[in-house]
Amino acid sequence: MNIASILATKGGQVFTARPEQTIRQVLRLLAEHNVGALVVVGGDGAPIGMLSERDIVRHIARDETLLGHTVDSVMTKTVIVGTPQDDLVMVGHTMVESRIRHLPVMDGGKLVGLVSIGDVVNAQRNQYQGEVDTLQIQLSQSGPAMDH
Amino acid sequence: MPDPGRPGRGEGPLRVAVIGAGPTGFYVADHLFRAPGLVVEVDLFDRLPTPFGLVRGGVAPDHQKIKAVTAVFDKVAAQPGFRFYGNVELGKHLTVADLRQHYHQIVYCTGAQTDRRLGIPGEDLRGSHPATEFVGWYNGHPDFRERQFDLSVERAAVIGVGNVAVDVARILCRAPEELATTDIADYALDVLRGSRIREVYLIGRRGPAQAAFTTPEIKELGELAGSDITVPAEEAGLDALSRAALERTQDRATMKKVDIIQSYVRRPTGGKARTLVLRFLLAPVEIVGGDAGEVTGLRLARTALYATPTGTLQAKSTDDVEVLPVGLVFRSVGYRGVPLLGVPFNDSWGVILNDKGRVLDPDAKTPIVGEYAAGWIKRGPTGVIGTNKPDAAETVVGMMEDLGQGRVLSPAAPERSALERLLAERQPQHFSYADWLRLNEIEVSKGRPAGRPRVKFTSLEEMLAVVAR
Numbered sequence: 001m002n003i004a005s006i007l008a009t010k011g012g013q014v015f016t017a018r019p020e021q022t023i024r025q026v027l028r029l030l031a032e033h034n035v036g037a038l039v040v041v042g043g044d045g046a047p048i049g050m051l052s053e054r055d056i057v058r059h060i061a062r063d064e065t066l067l068g069h070t071v072d073s074v075m076t077k078t079v080i081v082g083t084p085q086d087d088l089v090m091v092g093h094t095m096v097e098s099r100i101r102h103l104p105v106m107d108g109g110k111l112v113g114l115v116s117i118g119d120v121v122n123a124q125r126n127q128y129q130g131e132v133d134t135l136q137i138q139l140s141q142s143g144p145a146m147d148h
Numbered sequence: 149m150p151d152p153g154r155p156g157r158g159e160g161p162l163r164v165a166v167i168g169a170g171p172t173g174f175y176v177a178d179h180l181f182r183a184p185g186l187v188v189e190v191d192l193f194d195r196l197p198t199p200f201g202l203v204r205g206g207v208a209p210d211h212q213k214i215k216a217v218t219a220v221f222d223k224v225a226a227q228p229g230f231r232f233y234g235n236v237e238l239g240k241h242l243t244v245a246d247l248r249q250h251y252h253q254i255v256y257c258t259g260a261q262t263d264r265r266l267g268i269p270g271e272d273l274r275g276s277h278p279a280t281e282f283v284g285w286y287n288g289h290p291d292f293r294e295r296q297f298d299l300s301v302e303r304a305a306v307i308g309v310g311n312v313a314v315d316v317a318r319i320l321c322r323a324p325e326e327l328a329t330t331d332i333a334d335y336a337l338d339v340l341r342g343s344r345i346r347e348v349y350l351i352g353r354r355g356p357a358q359a360a361f362t363t364p365e366i367k368e369l370g371e372l373a374g375s376d377i378t379v380p381a382e383e384a385g386l387d388a389l390s391r392a393a394l395e396r397t398q399d400r401a402t403m404k405k406v407d408i409i410q411s412y413v414r415r416p417t418g419g420k421a422r423t424l425v426l427r428f429l430l431a432p433v434e435i436v437g438g439d440a441g442e443v444t445g446l447r448l449a450r451t452a453l454y455a456t457p458t459g460t461l462q463a464k465s466t467d468d469v470e471v472l473p474v475g476l477v478f479r480s481v482g483y484r485g486v487p488l489l490g491v492p493f494n495d496s497w498g499v500i501l502n503d504k505g506r507v508l509d510p511d512a513k514t515p516i517v518g519e520y521a522a523g524w525i526k527r528g529p530t531g532v533i534g535t536n537k538p539d540a541a542e543t544v545v546g547m548m549e550d551l552g553q554g555r556v557l558s559p560a561a562p563e564r565s566a567l568e569r570l571l572a573e574r575q576p577q578h579f580s581y582a583d584w585l586r587l588n589e590i591e592v593s594k595g596r597p598a599g600r601p602r603v604k605f606t607s608l609e610e611m612l613a614v615v616a617r
Contacts, residue, residue, distance in 0.1 A: 001530045001531065002460075002530075004497055004528055005497075005527045005528045005530045006527075007496075007497060008494065008497040008499045008502075008526065008527045008528045009499075009502055009503065009504055009505065009526055009527050009542075010503060010504075011501065011502065011503035011508050011513060012494055012496065012501065012513075013513050080457050080458060081457055082456070082457070082458045083456055083458075083460075084497075085460070085462065086456055086458045086460040087458075087460040089397060089399065090393065090397070090458055090459040090460045090461075091458045091459075091460070093396060093397055093459060094457075094458045094459045095458075103458070107496070112496065125538075126531070126535055126538040126539060127530075127531050127535055129534070129535075129537070129538050130531050130532050130533070130534035130535030130536070130537060130538060131531075131532055131534060131535070132534070133534035133537055134214070134217070134532045134533050134534035137216050137217050137219075137220065137534075138213045138214060138216055140216075141213055141216035141219075
């Protein structure tokens, strides 16, 4: 299974922020869209960073004036970018090992989606559940075995 | 806004139309019937007279155990609130606007009905076929029973290493007597009996560790009565990147799969009528044609693997090219959903535009009241039959949330009798579940003397004759 199967049920909308926006502005975006992270994009629309609830919490604990700061002073600048064809098992490993919870996805130079670790876990759980269910039905079948 | 009331909770039953009677359609119905406190009527439509979608028309005839899941669907169909309307096609006999006049909620479960194309020259030469057409043909699907496959050539290639590709290769390699006791279409068995194919190539872009087929599937290919199996040693070995990835994931299923593939390197060949050759790390560049427009070969570029930033291994073509002389090519590199008239489509992923199963307005990106999607037409063609169960559950959770908020359609004619009057007008030749059970009984009894699970009806005319319409 690949990232495309996750993006297919997410409506195709990616919520982004600009580096010069203030934290106050983006907090509103996070609440409005009910998401935990935004992709920070540069002038060409390509991701230059990620801004998550966690980034904001970590900074505000040290500096209460954070709300007026700009996004680029708080965002995580090292971004791992996925492609729609990326395999979910490998994506899961990479996200856990690199401790990232959100992965922007690019296709042909265009930002096409954002996948969270929750999306990856959910998709894999559904896959395993489905396999178990299918196997159980086959095992419980008492009729003539036609498989060779 | 007028209050639409709360159908299903004391204001008359919730009326739901499910489009597509494959596994997903039945799972959606099942989840609805299990919803606590809900009074629901589910009308399940299919463009074919028969239910079960790919379980009947896709799953290979020599894999009957996989079809055991239909017992679960029979139980769903036995619910008092359930009706099946077969031989009724959305866009032909009924429109989305019709459905919105008769139902509170509509769920599209139409699957992924077309093959992805390779996008290389020669794809439409005579002898180059989408694998799914061959599958539909040997499974007696009414749409494909008239297809012609010329098995008088000696060498065939199957492009792709997913389960459909493996099915096609296996059916081509099986001895006819192995298939004679299955429910394969009789006309297909006749053609396969006359097959002169001696070599079948199964071709993957990436290496053995990345192939989509499962361990049981690849093991089965090594146990065919009529066919030897082999793989070139240099293609069965793992490159450094694949070894590192396996080390990292400790994925035992893949390790086992690779072991089995590598064991085929040393297998002796030539003893049996046919040979199945597994080929890896090859990308099709062109299907080569002869003077008469027929397939004569397949030009392949050797690929090299590279790791994407997330660690996925992908293949890129090199300049190292070979031509494999084959007279028949089956293309099996994935499927795509087909847009439904009047339903927003997401062209990027080949699915209905949706958010967790809620169909979205393409401009506002907000849910369209009363319309939903589930299964392959919602998430794309991934997973096994059972994967559609949690997928359908997610869609039904959204439907129940929306019902709780009063976000359902307010149909002008929600009574089932109104729908049946409309159907009598638009498609009097529709099939009920009782009709299907009758067809099923006859199919099974016809198969019994030969020890076959069934002998399928493959044309609408035959089926209509049986139910006497």
